[in-house]
Amino acid sequence: MSLYMVISAHMLPFASAAAASPALSSGAGPVRVLYINSYHPGYEWSDGIQAGVQEVLDSAGYETELTVEYLDALRFDHTQLQASQVRLISAKYQNYQPDIILTSDNYAFDFMKEYREVFFPGVPLIFSGYNNFSMDVLGKMQDVTGVNEEIDYAAAIQMALSVHPDTRALAFLFSTRDVSSRRNYETAKPVLRELRNDYEVVELLDMGQAEIAERLALMPSDSLLFMAGQTADQAVGRHYSRIEHGERVVSVSPFPMYSFWPFYLQSGAVGGRLITGEEQGRVMALMALKVLGGEDPDDIPVMMTSPTQDIFNYPQLKRFQISSDRLPPGAVIQDMPETLWVKYRLWLIAGLIFLAVQSMLILMLYRNIRARKKAIAALFHERSQLESRVSERTEALQKANLRLKKISMEDGLTGLANRRYLDQALGREVVRRDRHAAELSLMLIDIDYFKQFNDIYGHLEGDACLQEVALALQETCVRDSDIVARFGGEEFVIVMPNTGYSGGQRVAGKVMQQVASLDIYHSGSDISERLTVSVGMVTVPADISLTQHAIIELADEQLYLAKGTGRNRICACLAGGNQVTA
Numbered sequence: 001m002s003l004y005m006v007i008s009a010h011m012l013p014f015a016s017a018a019a020a021s022p023a024l025s026s027g028a029g030p031v032r033v034l035y036i037n038s039y040h041p042g043y044e045w046s047d048g049i050q051a052g053v054q055e056v057l058d059s060a061g062y063e064t065e066l067t068v069e070y071l072d073a074l075r076f077d078h079t080q081l082q083a084s085q086v087r088l089i090s091a092k093y094q095n096y097q098p099d100i101i102l103t104s105d106n107y108a109f110d111f112m113k114e115y116r117e118v119f120f121p122g123v124p125l126i127f128s129g130y131n132n133f134s135m136d137v138l139g140k141m142q143d144v145t146g147v148n149e150e151i152d153y154a155a156a157i158q159m160a161l162s163v164h165p166d167t168r169a170l171a172f173l174f175s176t177r178d179v180s181s182r183r184n185y186e187t188a189k190p191v192l193r194e195l196r197n198d199y200e201v202v203e204l205l206d207m208g209q210a211e212i213a214e215r216l217a218l219m220p221s222d223s224l225l226f227m228a229g230q231t232a233d234q235a236v237g238r239h240y241s242r243i244e245h246g247e248r249v250v251s252v253s254p255f256p257m258y259s260f261w262p263f264y265l266q267s268g269a270v271g272g273r274l275i276t277g278e279e280q281g282r283v284m285a286l287m288a289l290k291v292l293g294g295e296d297p298d299d300i301p302v303m304m305t306s307p308t309q310d311i312f313n314y315p316q317l318k319r320f321q322i323s324s325d326r327l328p329p330g331a332v333i334q335d336m337p338e339t340l341w342v343k344y345r346l347w348l349i350a351g352l353i354f355l356a357v358q359s360m361l362i363l364m365l366y367r368n369i370r371a372r373k374k375a376i377a378a379l380f381h382e383r384s385q386l387e388s389r390v391s392e393r394t395e396a397l398q399k400a401n402l403r404l405k406k407i408s409m410e411d412g413l414t415g416l417a418n419r420r421y422l423d424q425a426l427g428r429e430v431v432r433r434d435r436h437a438a439e440l441s442l443m444l445i446d447i448d449y450f451k452q453f454n455d456i457y458g459h460l461e462g463d464a465c466l467q468e469v470a471l472a473l474q475e476t477c478v479r480d481s482d483i484v485a486r487f488g489g490e491e492f493v494i495v496m497p498n499t500g501y502s503g504g505q506r507v508a509g510k511v512m513q514q515v516a517s518l519d520i521y522h523s524g525s526d527i528s529e530r531l532t533v534s535v536g537m538v539t540v541p542a543d544i545s546l547t548q549h550a551i552i553e554l555a556d557e558q559l560y561l562a563k564g565t566g567r568n569r570i571c572a573c574l575a576g577g578n579q580v581t582a
Contacts, residue, residue, distance in 0.1 A: 036071065052278040174228050256322070448532045
């Protein structure tokens, strides 16, 4: 019986309490559940936690509204993303408060520990997957409980040794690049000291693939490898995933590799006594239901014993010739092929009966009739296959055309319209303006001292700066008819149809305010410690006709004037009139 089933049995009285809870009453609308996920969609561990949560919430019989926020701390440096994530959550949840918050793994918990009272004061918090939890982690936090994730190294290693009783040496891969990994390593140290009494123990601490291969090559053939961390290797522009780290180790290991989490099974681990995300999610959701039913989170003790399951990888069992008879009772074997008879026995029996009847019928038919039927059947099948292939290729071609059209009209870095789209759209607006005798305003925006910004902070930060400015410009222009485009480099264009001089001035002022609100530090600027822009704007009155090239040239002259008179300002003019500096 799983730990989830045991807890569920003890929670049967919850139904009556939940029915009386304001949070779960039918008249209060759906229960708002906010799940802060440390990682990204598609990551097996946290996807498993979410699946366990969803399973329990669905079975509770109440209408719930589950919202998920991904911190993506595994693939990217979460410290660099934190400021953007804080701004995003502030904007999204300013007028939307959840009834309860769920977190998975350390990054999400630490994020909520720092910002819960800022964004969600008084909202109960249930955590899961926190590595090697201790009560001092909570500090002064209240209304918090959850599920500990702590490896029982001794039990897991003894299970592996029971499968390989002739083992003489043990290798352990650990890393210390993040808090969770360091805690796992510190927890394992006493167990490693005990193992040294009976085995040769090798620690592979913060090593890359090449060094790991060299150390493993020196170990005896009857050795086992345990993966409890990541390699020191780094991918270009991102972190390797856990699965990729595991694949790098498996590819150089001559010994069976065991681990403590299920995602390494995808890397090629033989198996292990694994802590599963599904079980963590179920237990966390059950605790959440108790809180929503009216129970104080501080009265629900943190579950310190992490549920585990013995799971093995069939292809690796076969590779290392490990018989299933050696596995512990109740072990689960993944990817084990079924025999043809077990998998298709009903179909095989039906097929044999059909063949017997068919044989009897064939004996009663003339040979030419049988041949004709076979030819018709083959022709029909070929025609069906051909139609299917034509349909598939037509659909693929249509999708490819749509992708190409989007790529050709969109700037790859900022997501804004590109120069090609701008030229076409502005040309249409000029024709429409001339036809209807309408006003049109256009502004050119240039980031001040952007070359110095790139030189100081690097091109990656420069790209991020361009993306934030682009987003700010999009937020400034709220009309569907307005066009926001990247003009090239650090320059942007805003086209405002049916907009007069005063309206254009107001939008230009909002642009300056939006960029200033980004609060991007720029030590290389000669005019401000924060990022600024210069704006050149031109308004074409209804009674003047200009080409799109002439309009852009007038705006460029105003931009040149704004930059020449000190930057961080707006210079604007009426076509055929005077210019004004703001």
